[in-house]
Amino acid sequence: MSQHEISLTVNGRLHRGRAPARQTLVDFLRDELRLTGTHTGCEHGVCGACSILLDGRPIRSCLMFAVQADGATITTVEGLAPEPGALSVLQDCFWETHALQCGFCTPGMLIAAHALLMKEAAPTEEDIRDAIGGNLCRCTGYKQIVDAVKLAAERLSGLNQPAPRHG
Amino acid sequence: MAEPSFRYIAKKRRPKEDRRFLAGSGRFVADVALPGMLHVALVASPYPFARLRGIDAKAALALPGVRAVVTGEDLAVATDPMMSGLDAPKLRRYPLAHGMARYVGEWVAAVVADSRALAEDAAELVEVDYEPLTPVIDPERAILPDAPIVHPEHGSNVLFRHKWTWGPVAEDFAAADQSLSLRARWHRSSTVPIETFGVVAQWNYANQLLDIWASIQMPKYPDQLARALRMPGNAVRVHFDVDVGGSYGVKRGLKHSILAGYLARRLGMPVRLMEDRLENMRGGDAQGPDRIFDVEAAFTKDGIVRSLKIRALDDCGAHAGRAPLQLGKPVGAICGPYRVNSVEYEAISVTTNKTPQEAVRGFGQSPTNFALETTIDRIAAQLGMDRIELRRANLIRKEEFPYTIPSGSTYDSGDYHQVLDKALAAAGHAALLRRRDAARAAGKLAGVGVACCLEPSGGNSAFEPLFNPKNETTTWMEACSIKVDLYGAVVVSMNTSSSGQGHETLAATVVGEVLERDPETIRVVHADSLTALPSNSPVGSRMAIMLGGAAAGAAKKLKEAVMAIGAKKLGVAADAVEYHDGEVRLRRDPAQKLSWEAIAEIAHRKFHELPAGMEPGLQAMHVLEVPTGGTLPTADGRVQMYPCYAFETHVVYAEIDRITGQVALGPYLVGHDCGTMINPDIVHGMTYGGIAHGIGAALYERFRYDETGQLLSGTFMDYLIPSAHEVPDVAIVDHCTPSPLTAFGQKGSGEAGYLGAPAAISCAVNDALAALGLKIAELPMTPALLSDLIATVERKT
Numbered sequence: 001m002s003q004h005e006i007s008l009t010v011n012g013r014l015h016r017g018r019a020p021a022r023q024t025l026v027d028f029l030r031d032e033l034r035l036t037g038t039h040t041g042c043e044h045g046v047c048g049a050c051s052i053l054l055d056g057r058p059i060r061s062c063l064m065f066a067v068q069a070d071g072a073t074i075t076t077v078e079g080l081a082p083e084p085g086a087l088s089v090l091q092d093c094f095w096e097t098h099a100l101q102c103g104f105c106t107p108g109m110l111i112a113a114h115a116l117l118m119k120e121a122a123p124t125e126e127d128i129r130d131a132i133g134g135n136l137c138r139c140t141g142y143k144q145i146v147d148a149v150k151l152a153a154e155r156l157s158g159l160n161q162p163a164p165r166h167g
Numbered sequence: 168m169a170e171p172s173f174r175y176i177a178k179k180r181r182p183k184e185d186r187r188f189l190a191g192s193g194r195f196v197a198d199v200a201l202p203g204m205l206h207v208a209l210v211a212s213p214y215p216f217a218r219l220r221g222i223d224a225k226a227a228l229a230l231p232g233v234r235a236v237v238t239g240e241d242l243a244v245a246t247d248p249m250m251s252g253l254d255a256p257k258l259r260r261y262p263l264a265h266g267m268a269r270y271v272g273e274w275v276a277a278v279v280a281d282s283r284a285l286a287e288d289a290a291e292l293v294e295v296d297y298e299p300l301t302p303v304i305d306p307e308r309a310i311l312p313d314a315p316i317v318h319p320e321h322g323s324n325v326l327f328r329h330k331w332t333w334g335p336v337a338e339d340f341a342a343a344d345q346s347l348s349l350r351a352r353w354h355r356s357s358t359v360p361i362e363t364f365g366v367v368a369q370w371n372y373a374n375q376l377l378d379i380w381a382s383i384q385m386p387k388y389p390d391q392l393a394r395a396l397r398m399p400g401n402a403v404r405v406h407f408d409v410d411v412g413g414s415y416g417v418k419r420g421l422k423h424s425i426l427a428g429y430l431a432r433r434l435g436m437p438v439r440l441m442e443d444r445l446e447n448m449r450g451g452d453a454q455g456p457d458r459i460f461d462v463e464a465a466f467t468k469d470g471i472v473r474s475l476k477i478r479a480l481d482d483c484g485a486h487a488g489r490a491p492l493q494l495g496k497p498v499g500a501i502c503g504p505y506r507v508n509s510v511e512y513e514a515i516s517v518t519t520n521k522t523p524q525e526a527v528r529g530f531g532q533s534p535t536n537f538a539l540e541t542t543i544d545r546i547a548a549q550l551g552m553d554r555i556e557l558r559r560a561n562l563i564r565k566e567e568f569p570y571t572i573p574s575g576s577t578y579d580s581g582d583y584h585q586v587l588d589k590a591l592a593a594a595g596h597a598a599l600l601r602r603r604d605a606a607r608a609a610g611k612l613a614g615v616g617v618a619c620c621l622e623p624s625g626g627n628s629a630f631e632p633l634f635n636p637k638n639e640t641t642t643w644m645e646a647c648s649i650k651v652d653l654y655g656a657v658v659v660s661m662n663t664s665s666s667g668q669g670h671e672t673l674a675a676t677v678v679g680e681v682l683e684r685d686p687e688t689i690r691v692v693h694a695d696s697l698t699a700l701p702s703n704s705p706v707g708s709r710m711a712i713m714l715g716g717a718a719a720g721a722a723k724k725l726k727e728a729v730m731a732i733g734a735k736k737l738g739v740a741a742d743a744v745e746y747h748d749g750e751v752r753l754r755r756d757p758a759q760k761l762s763w764e765a766i767a768e769i770a771h772r773k774f775h776e777l778p779a780g781m782e783p784g785l786q787a788m789h790v791l792e793v794p795t796g797g798t799l800p801t802a803d804g805r806v807q808m809y810p811c812y813a814f815e816t817h818v819v820y821a822e823i824d825r826i827t828g829q830v831a832l833g834p835y836l837v838g839h840d841c842g843t844m845i846n847p848d849i850v851h852g853m854t855y856g857g858i859a860h861g862i863g864a865a866l867y868e869r870f871r872y873d874e875t876g877q878l879l880s881g882t883f884m885d886y887l888i889p890s891a892h893e894v895p896d897v898a899i900v901d902h903c904t905p906s907p908l909t910a911f912g913q914k915g916s917g918e919a920g921y922l923g924a925p926a927a928i929s930c931a932v933n934d935a936l937a938a939l940g941l942k943i944a945e946l947p948m949t950p951a952l953l954s955d956l957i958a959t960v961e962r963k964t
Contacts, residue, residue: 001284022284036198037191039412041361042444046883049361077191091189095181098848101856102667103188104195104362104412129891136883138361138413139667141855141920142891144848 006070010035011079019066026050028066029076037077037107041136048135051108052076058115077107080114090114090152096162099148101139108135113149123153175679175686176845176911182672183691184665193410196365196382201437204367205234207430208286210276210293211450212268215520215876216302216315219266219295222276227289232281234434236293237426239265239275245433246425247395251487253327254635257320260486262422262429268297269317269485270520271878272449274422279430279438302520302876306459306482309517317485317518326483327491327516327634331498331804333573334509339474343465347549351541351944353534353925355457355482356868358527358860359888360666362412364420364451365441368431377428379405384414384666386628386643386703388421389696395425396432403428405696411666415860415921416526416706417453418666419489448881454870455527456493457482460538470550470557475502476511477538481531483516483524490524491516493531495630496707499576499808500532500621503539504583505561510573520876528860529622529918530707533925536620540926541944544933554930555591558619559584569907575805576623577795578812579906579914581840586902587619587816590838593900594818599834602820607938612823612957616931619816620923622841623809624915625908626707627793630808633800641797645713646700648788649678649721655767657682657689659721661714662702664693668917669849670710674718676845677910681722683748684763700790708915711845712811712906713791719910720789728785731778732769733761794908811906811914813841817858817927823935825961828954830866830932833895837923840902842914851899854919859894861924867893869947 007016010033017032024043029035029052038061041049045063052061053075080088087095090113100106109132116123116131123131128149129142137145154160187193224236239261248259259265264275276293280286303315309324317324340346366381377398381388383405393403411418423440430438442451463476479497483490494514501510543561547554562583563570571577599615606613628643648660659674671691679686694700703709726746733751734744737759744751752760769776770785777783793810800806816838822831837854844850867887871879880886905912925946932953933942939960945952 020284030197031200034200035191036195037193039195039362040197041363041412042883044444044882044884047361047888081190087186087189094189095185098182098185098852100185100188100667101669101849101852102360102362102413103185103193103410104360106188106193107191110189125896132891134890136361136888136890137856138359138415138860138888139856140852141857141859141897142894143855143897144852146891146896 004067006067008069008071009073011075021065021067023066024062025064025066025069026061029061035076035078039104039107048108048112049105051111051135053111053115058111077110080110089155090117093148093152093155097144097148097151099140099144105135105137109137109145116149117153117156121153121157123149173680174683175676177843177847179848180676180686180846182669182846182849183675184669184671195362195410195412196367196380197441199367199380201367201369204437204439205279205281205434206283206286207427207438207440208278208283208290209274209446209450210278210290210295212264212271212273212275214268214297214299215271216300217268217297218300219264219268219275220298221296223294224276226292227278230285230289230292232285233278233289235279235430237277237430239263242429245429247397249395249421250391252489252492252631252634253487254637255321255326255487258318258487262426270522271876272522273485274450277426279434304519304521304872304874304876306480306517306519309519310515317520324517325515326487326518327514330511330513332511333805336474336476336509336511339509340465343473344468345549346463346465347545348463349542349545349944351460351462351538353456353458353537353946355454355870356864356947357453357455358415358417359886360413360415360418363442363444363447364418364423365439366420366424366427367437367439368427369437370431370435372435375402377403377432379403379424379428380409381405381420381424382409382411382418383420383664384411384704384706385419385421386706391421392424392428396428401697403696407664407693407695407699409664411664414666415528416530419525422452444883445881448886449522449878452523453525454484454522455524456531456534458534462538462542464542464546466546468550470546470552470560472505472507472546472561474509475507478513480515480517482519482521484521485518486523487518488523489526492630492634493526495634496530496808497532497535498574498630498633498806500623501574502572503536504563504619504621504814506563507573521872522878526706528921532623533922536922537926537929537946540618540620541929544930555617558587562619575801576808579810579908580904581812581814582902582904583619583814586814586838586840589900589902590816590818590836593838593898594834594836596818599820606822612825612935612938614821614931614934616819616821616927616934617817618923618927618930620926622708622813622815622915622918622922624708624813625712625793625810626709627796627809629800629806633804633806639799641799643703643793643796644790645702645709645717646788646790647674647714647717647721648700648786649725650786651767653767653771655764657684659689659691659718660694661691662694662699663704665705668705668710669846670705670714672849673710673715673845677715677718678722681719682726700788705917707809708917711913711915712909713793715845715913716910717789717791720791721787724787724789725785728781728787729766731781732766735778736761736769736776810908813914813916813919815839815919815923817923819927819931821928821931821935823932823953825957826954828950828952828957830948832862832928835895835897836900837897837920838900838902839919840904841916841919842903842906843912845913850916853916854899855897857918857920858897858924859889861921862894862928863889864946865925865928866947867949869949
């Protein structure tokens with residue numbers, strides 16, 4: 001199996017590594033970079049658990065080889081928060097509405113919703129359902145996820161700010 | 168019983184465990200990476216039934232990086248067979264096929280290599296010499312005397328067959344004004360979590376200890392794993408702090424774990440076995456109930472249901488496991504929420520050459536609820552009665568609780584009529600009917616569905632002795648311990664893994680409620696199997712009742728100790744003090760008090776200030792027996808199955824596309840009464856998710872086999888899980904009838920939504936099809952099935 005030198009920027013950091021030609025991007029992120037927040041659910045491009053942002057667009061990292069991402073700029077779930085230990089507005093809204101249960105599809109959902117909010121500041125319910133329509137969740141029935149994305153859109157536009165929290 | 172008021176319980180509070188998942192720092196089994204870890208790939212049978220004549224692994228073993236190839240022969244020598252839930256000692260099941268392969272996808276050999284990719288390369292080089300045999304695929308064919316026998320040593324494909332008669336069935340049928348019969352078919356689906364099953368095993372020679380990390384949700388898993396590996400239980404340590412990526416019943420990878428544990432010991436290196444999606448779907452042994460119901464009902468001309476005869480034939484696949492017991496749990500709610508005078512129930516479990524079943528959300532109750540509600544609708548249709556009025560006439564009335572059904576289970580509490588009324592009002596039922604009629608007038612196929620269903624909760628295991636008299640299990644305990652450190656910090660220890668149910672929030676909320684301490688300050692940890700107290704994992708909608716009850720029990724003991732210490736320090740008798748916000752104060756003079764921190768310090772440092780006989784430190788544990796547990800079934804099979812009964816009414820509007828057969832759902836409303844909700848967001852989330860799961864079972868999801876036994880839906884391209892497009896915006900209206908049996912009035916909710924959605928959707932589809940003179944009692948009602956059915960009529964007109 002041929003090995004290939006690749007370099008890619010992940011969550012703002014430049015990484016250089018060697019990838020076998022057949023290694024998928026998700027395996028490279030998880031196994032080589034130890035960014036295990038991105039998950040594999042089906043490895044055939046349906047469930048969306050492996051969603052990441054590649055050059056700003058949401059893609060399925062199980063359907064791409066690592067070598068194809070040479071030179072790309074990538075954001076994974078670990079890169080959504082403004083700083084370590086903090087949560088982004090979207091992540092915080094997922095917490096507020098309890099938009100997750102087991103947490104396995106959650107990174108992919110966050111990526112899909114984040115990508116939507118980057119291009120659409122005031123999404124409709126239909127927009128939201130379209131945006132997450134390629135991400136399967138078995139726990140939530142999607143309701144609290146849709147609520148979280150709506151709330152995040154409001155908060156990002158300055159409305160409906162959270163009350164101060166104790167603790 | 169009035170609805171109680173609480174400080175933390177039943178309030179909107181952010182779940183404790185959400186944060187780590189949102190940060191991408193959950194720790195799932197695939198995230199466990201150990202130095203030198205080896206990887207497993209499986210060789211799977213392409214035949215549904217074949218004798219294994221030989222396995223040649225030479226080419227595979229010659230590949231660099233390949234460490235071992237093992238077969239069923241190896242496992243049969245080194246391990247004991249997995250137990251089934253039945254008294255059937257000749258059913259032998261090992262992690263790898265032994266002698267015969269009994270379904271397509273059954274693991275025949277395991278390849279271990281330095282990477283998963285290498286292991287897959289090598290698996291393709293393993294040559295297996297199969298002698299194909301004639302399979303049996305159809306469960307009704309499997310029970311015939313001339314059918315091929317899946318387990319020849321067992322001598323029959325019938326794994327379990329028993330008919331119970333509870334009450335005067337023959338007399339009630341003879342006296343009834345009318346009767347009807349129907350067949351209802353629930354095809355094979357499952358919970359299909361997005362995370363497949365995985366296990367990592369590491370053998371430590373020096374300690375003689377096998378460490379296991381697994382995405383597990385299984386009662387007695389450590390015991391069964393150690394037993395099969397012929398090791399004492401204290402030589403296997405299962406780490407329950409692994410986050411489990413969904414389960415809903417099925418994450419019971421015992422065979423995977425025996426295999427990984429065996430390999431780790433044999434090779435002396437850590438081993439990971441992580442299913443890929445195809446291995447999961449066809450070889451993970453996690454498909455669900457596959458059931459044919461034949462129901463007869465006897466009723467009066469006024470629509471009062473007097474008696475039911477139910478025959479349930481379930482195809483459990485190629486190995487028994489606990490699948491036959493999924494016919495047993497519904498005994499505890501065999502007539503649903505209705506007053507029925509007598510019931511006959513025949514449960515038949517057969518084996519065929521299909522992937523084995525595992526426990527699926529509801530453990531057989533959702534298919535049973537579907538059959539019961541279909542029966543109620545057919546009675547209404549036969550009598551020309553309104554289907555809601557018929558339900559009202561038969562629902563158990565509030566004043567009749569506690570209510571004992573013919574099969575011996577007593578329902579604890581409920582207010583079914585009020586929940587039904589609230590649901591109909593909140594759904595705008597009358598307006599929905601007008602909308603339906605307008606849609607019909609416009610040429611559409613439209614229907615409204617209503618279903619009233621029970622969720623038995625509090626997971627006991629009373630079906631075990633019911634199905635196997637040699638099994639005298641009468642407890643299914645759950646435990647919790649609490650310790651307070653020198654400076655007053657609280658740690659709560661639970662004793663199983665979690666798969667999304669929010670147990671850390673549950674335990675912290677309950678302990679915070681009793682101790683009057685902010686749950687956010689309470690740490691909840693998962694013990695490992697060697698440090699854990701006896702527990703039975705989150706099955707059977709039990710954790711609010713059982714972990715909640717155990718945590719409350721431990722917290723009350725701890726509070727008593729705090730009060731005793733405080734009373735001694737304040738120099739008064741124990742009954743002269745009261746507990747308030749974690750402090751102990753004099754009843755007659757609340758200004759005289761002792762702080763939480765001061766009491767913790769006394770407990771940890773000042774033995775001379777402790778009440779006589781009290782152990783130093785500040786800690787408590789509680790092991791809770793299931794409420795109402797502790798008794799064996801009677802000779803005629805009457806049994807208290809689970810303690811608590813939640814109730815739900817679904818109201819759903821549906822339109823069917825005449826050409827494609829696609830069903831569009833919504834508005835969708837569910838009225839839900841599960842007593843006190845410890846955390847409403849968590850309960851609502853499980854209910855929404857259960858409805859989505861029920862939509863899948865009702866309309867899309869099916870493990871479909873062709874007549875030769877090949878699985879046709881082994882990927883997410885053909886096994887269709889509902890997305891945000893198929894699941895409508897669901898609304899919930901809550902009601903609270905507290906359970907008299909639990910610490911805070913709580914009942915279970917982990918199966919909510921799923922237990923009623925298939926019945927409600929079937930009802931709506933049938934209401935729509937009635938306009939064409941059609942009816943169907945078969946799930947899933949896939950677009951193709953409905954399209955073909957509609958075409959049979961529309962082509963004629």
